Amino acid sequence: MDRAKLAVWKFASCDGCQLSLLDCEDELLELADIVDIAYFKEASSREVEGPYDLSLVEGSITTAHDRDRIVEVRRQSRALITIGACATAGGVQALRNFSDVEDFAAIVYAEPQYIATLATSTPISAHVTVDFELQGCPINKHQLLEVISSFLHRRPPQVPAHSVCIECKLRGNVCVWVAHGTPCMGPITHAGCGAICPSYDRGCYGCYGPKENPNTGSLVHWWQEELGAEQATVIENLRNFNAEAPAFAHESRRLAGEAGQESGDDQK
Amino acid sequence: MYNFVLQADDLDSLIQAIRAQGYEVLGPVVQDQAITYGPVACASDLPRGWTDEQDRGHYRLKRRTDGAYFGYAAGPHSWKQFLQLPTRPVWKAQRTDHGIRMTEIVDEAPAVAFLGVRSCELHAIAIQDRIFIDDHYRNDSYLNRRANILTVAVNCTAPAETCFCTSMQTGPRVTLESDLALTEVIDGQEHYFLIGSDSYRGGQILNSLPVKPATARQLQLAEAAVDRAAKEMESGSRQFDSGDLKELLYRNLDSPAWDEVAERCLSCANCTMVCPTCFCSTVEDSTDLSGETAERRERWDSCFTRDFSYISGGPVRADTRSRYRQWMTHKLASWFDQFDSSGCVGCGRCISWCPVGIDLTEQVARIRELEEPS
Numbered sequence: 001m002d003r004a005k006l007a008v009w010k011f012a013s014c015d016g017c018q019l020s021l022l023d024c025e026d027e028l029l030e031l032a033d034i035v036d037i038a039y040f041k042e043a044s045s046r047e048v049e050g051p052y053d054l055s056l057v058e059g060s061i062t063t064a065h066d067r068d069r070i071v072e073v074r075r076q077s078r079a080l081i082t083i084g085a086c087a088t089a090g091g092v093q094a095l096r097n098f099s100d101v102e103d104f105a106a107i108v109y110a111e112p113q114y115i116a117t118l119a120t121s122t123p124i125s126a127h128v129t130v131d132f133e134l135q136g137c138p139i140n141k142h143q144l145l146e147v148i149s150s151f152l153h154r155r156p157p158q159v160p161a162h163s164v165c166i167e168c169k170l171r172g173n174v175c176v177w178v179a180h181g182t183p184c185m186g187p188i189t190h191a192g193c194g195a196i197c198p199s200y201d202r203g204c205y206g207c208y209g210p211k212e213n214p215n216t217g218s219l220v221h222w223w224q225e226e227l228g229a230e231q232a233t234v235i236e237n238l239r240n241f242n243a244e245a246p247a248f249a250h251e252s253r254r255l256a257g258e259a260g261q262e263s264g265d266d267q268k
Numbered sequence: 269m270y271n272f273v274l275q276a277d278d279l280d281s282l283i284q285a286i287r288a289q290g291y292e293v294l295g296p297v298v299q300d301q302a303i304t305y306g307p308v309a310c311a312s313d314l315p316r317g318w319t320d321e322q323d324r325g326h327y328r329l330k331r332r333t334d335g336a337y338f339g340y341a342a343g344p345h346s347w348k349q350f351l352q353l354p355t356r357p358v359w360k361a362q363r364t365d366h367g368i369r370m371t372e373i374v375d376e377a378p379a380v381a382f383l384g385v386r387s388c389e390l391h392a393i394a395i396q397d398r399i400f401i402d403d404h405y406r407n408d409s410y411l412n413r414r415a416n417i418l419t420v421a422v423n424c425t426a427p428a429e430t431c432f433c434t435s436m437q438t439g440p441r442v443t444l445e446s447d448l449a450l451t452e453v454i455d456g457q458e459h460y461f462l463i464g465s466d467s468y469r470g471g472q473i474l475n476s477l478p479v480k481p482a483t484a485r486q487l488q489l490a491e492a493a494v495d496r497a498a499k500e501m502e503s504g505s506r507q508f509d510s511g512d513l514k515e516l517l518y519r520n521l522d523s524p525a526w527d528e529v530a531e532r533c534l535s536c537a538n539c540t541m542v543c544p545t546c547f548c549s550t551v552e553d554s555t556d557l558s559g560e561t562a563e564r565r566e567r568w569d570s571c572f573t574r575d576f577s578y579i580s581g582g583p584v585r586a587d588t589r590s591r592y593r594q595w596m597t598h599k600l601a602s603w604f605d606q607f608d609s610s611g612c613v614g615c616g617r618c619i620s621w622c623p624v625g626i627d628l629t630e631q632v633a634r635i636r637e638l639e640e641p642s
């Protein structure tokens with residue numbers, strides 16, 4: 001049987017998730033034996049034409065050109081898996097969704113009239129059907145290998161959608177929220193990192209995005225009422241790499257609306 | 269049973285005597301601003317002069333005004349983590365020319381002494397013994413570990429606000445068997461332990477210690493210290509009548525109390541992770557990239573996750589209301605049908621370690637309140 005053809009695509013992103021794949025080192029050599037890495041610009045200039053058995057997609061959709069390109073990638077791919085917060089939730093660049101992108105462009109670029117961009121940054125799933133979303137900013141390389149192995153061997157990936165708290169408790173950590181009064185996003189954040197931040201005595205800041213069935217409102221209520229978290233702290237935690245993930249965005253908009261900071265985003 | 273007195277200055281002799289019998293001693297230690305369970309090499313590793321302040325969603329390590337060694341209540345860890353391991357490999361499989369070779373992974377079961385086991389915790393271990401050893405689905409990993417455990421119980425004289433063992437009839441006085449049992453007494457300048465043993469190996473250790481026979485006054489002070497702990501809980505806000513819990517919950521499967529708690533619950537699973545009796549686990553099967561080797565791992569699971577109730581097509585308990593209800597009715601009602609006891613020993617861990625302070629004693633009261641026409 002022919003080796004499966006793997007393609008890795010980049011949209012609006014920092015390349016960190018593709019680097020997680022390059023970072024696999026030994027396993028990457030093994031992967032290169034097992035699959036045909038047909039398209040992976042970050043690693044090689046070699047380009048094999050589609051269709052592809054498996055496409056890994058990094059990055060979000062921020063331009064009209066990319067909006068068309070993702071449709072073509074989907075058409076060429078038997079399975080399409082998004083990797084990282086950008087592709088899955090719009091990434092840090094989705095902060096524009098809470099503001100006016102033209103204002104940003106005017107500050108950053110000397111000649112903003114040459115910048116052609118969409119008003120929003122959106123996840124891949126807003127444009128095409130996605131077979132699996134691997135969350136994380138950046139993704140965990142072991143989880144990436146697990147997802148690829150599961151695809152190759154036709155089995156479900158072992159990427160549980162539960163809270164970071166479970167990983168934290170499996171490690172035997174003392175909870176920084178309960179024992180130190182430190183605000184922690186762990187209870188509503190998707191597992192995958194191995195609870196790194198609480199293991200180093202700081203709160204989780206949600207870089208893996210929402211877990212399944214998150215109750216953001218209740219978490220925020222306790223942060224504010226019992227842990228004395230400032231509104232700005234709450235919004236900062238909800239609005240970073242996964243700002244546009246619905247479970248975080250809904251709550252941050254509600255809070256910001258209350259404070260009268262961000263008028264006019266309610267139509268989104 | 270507590271016929272002897274060990275001076276507090278001689279506590280280290282107990283630890284060394286246990287170690288001399290070949291046991292690694294695990295007990296209370298201060299770690300990351302909490303009293304957790306970890307290796308204890310000598311008496312100075314113990315949390316002498318430390319205690320905890322606990323409330324719903326709240327734990328703080330605090331200084332005591334005396335030098336008590338065991339002056340704290342149940343903390344973030346439980347002994348479960350040493351018996352039913354949080355994660356462990358179960359088997360490995362290798363593809364060969366003749367098919368597949370499976371290798372069971374038999375993990376080591378070291379000789380370990382648990383120092384400072386509370387009465388509620390002895391009850392919790394007994395509950396897990398029923399599940400993993402006495403029931404027909406035996407867990408050999410648990411069984412092997414359990415067979416190598418020496419228990420040194422300590423009567424509780426410092427319950428936290430969150431404790432309610434008196435409501436569950438599991439404490440504070442040690443009533444189940446343990447190899448050795450202690451009561452700590454501080455009486456002015458005097459600081460000593462009443463000590464006794466329930467087993468041959470416990471007796472052997474006791475015989476090697478510099479103990480003296482207990483006087484009537486010493487016995488009486490020890491009893492009084494445990495009585496005070498019981499009274500503290502009985503007069504606290506979490507005392508309740510647990511006699512009809514099963515009927516109460518079965519009658520109220522549609523109580524609006526479940527909707528109320530679902531508004532607050534994060535379905536984060538902390539309550540089940542810290543619970544010393546929650547026994548659920550899942551297995552995760554994976555392959556390497558080549559597909560030549562596969563592995564099965566077991567890890568703690570919780571009825572608060574979606575995957576827990578996932579069957580073909582979707583989870584049976586998709587929402588938080590049904591997950592919380594499953595948790596509480598299992599602990600306090602269906603556990604009786606399954607194992608002839610409550611699944612809750614009243615240690616209060618789920619109350620302290622719930623990030624949003626959900627308190628099952630309050631939930632019981634709320635269900636009762638909503639049932640009664642007011």
Ligand code: SF4
Nearest residue numbers: 165168175176184186
């Ligand atoms: S420290 Fe954070 S992640 Fe860990 S159990 Fe507490 S809330 Fe959850």
Ligand code: SF4
Nearest residue numbers: 546547548571595598
């Ligand atoms: S309460 Fe939930 S996690 Fe605990 S034993 Fe029951 S089903 Fe398992």
Ligand code: SF4
Nearest residue numbers: 543612613615616618
């Ligand atoms: S349900 Fe809560 S109070 Fe009861 S044994 Fe478990 S952790 Fe302790």
Ligand code: SF4
Nearest residue numbers: 533534536537539622
């Ligand atoms: S009751 Fe508390 S600890 Fe348990 S799942 Fe709900 S929020 Fe988490």
